[in-house]
Amino acid sequence: MNNSTIVKTLLWPNEQATAGFAQQLAASLVHQQTELNACITLDGELGAGKTTFVRHLLQALGVTGRVKSPTYAVVEPYEVSTGHIWHFDFYRFNDPQEWEDAGFRDIFASEGLKLCEWPTNAHGVLPMPDIAMHISVDNEDQRHIALKSHTALGSELIARLERQT
Numbered sequence: 001m002n003n004s005t006i007v008k009t010l011l012w013p014n015e016q017a018t019a020g021f022a023q024q025l026a027a028s029l030v031h032q033q034t035e036l037n038a039c040i041t042l043d044g045e046l047g048a049g050k051t052t053f054v055r056h057l058l059q060a061l062g063v064t065g066r067v068k069s070p071t072y073a074v075v076e077p078y079e080v081s082t083g084h085i086w087h088f089d090f091y092r093f094n095d096p097q098e099w100e101d102a103g104f105r106d107i108f109a110s111e112g113l114k115l116c117e118w119p120t121n122a123h124g125v126l127p128m129p130d131i132a133m134h135i136s137v138d139n140e141d142q143r144h145i146a147l148k149s150h151t152a153l154g155s156e157l158i159a160r161l162e163r164q165t
Contacts, residue, residue, distance in 0.1 A: 012143035022056035028160035041119035044135035084112035130154035
């Protein structure tokens, strides 16, 4: 963990707020960068809104067309003008050998944005994320989000978000 860990909490009362934050994060990710390069993990219970958030983020970054959940494929790749994006869903991931066989080590070593749902299922092989996002749902169906930076890049991304609000 870096010395300047940042923790930010958010409340998304509805899907419009989710989409709005996705647009803010997209702006933070492409701010003065020629190519996307970050790793963000998304954790939370089934139905918390991880995939919904990723769909909004991908659309904000310029992905057009249908955004599929990678639950069965484990990863869905995308390409936008600012670079490569990989959306991982490790929900069904249970064999670390699969990491090697699928070439994930090479993907994580390359430039690009990696969005990882269910990161605990890839514990031990998944690199340290720049930002870890935890989504929980309250009894009013609102989303409570905790963002935590784990790297200098993650801290800078969250600081950029702070400057946008």
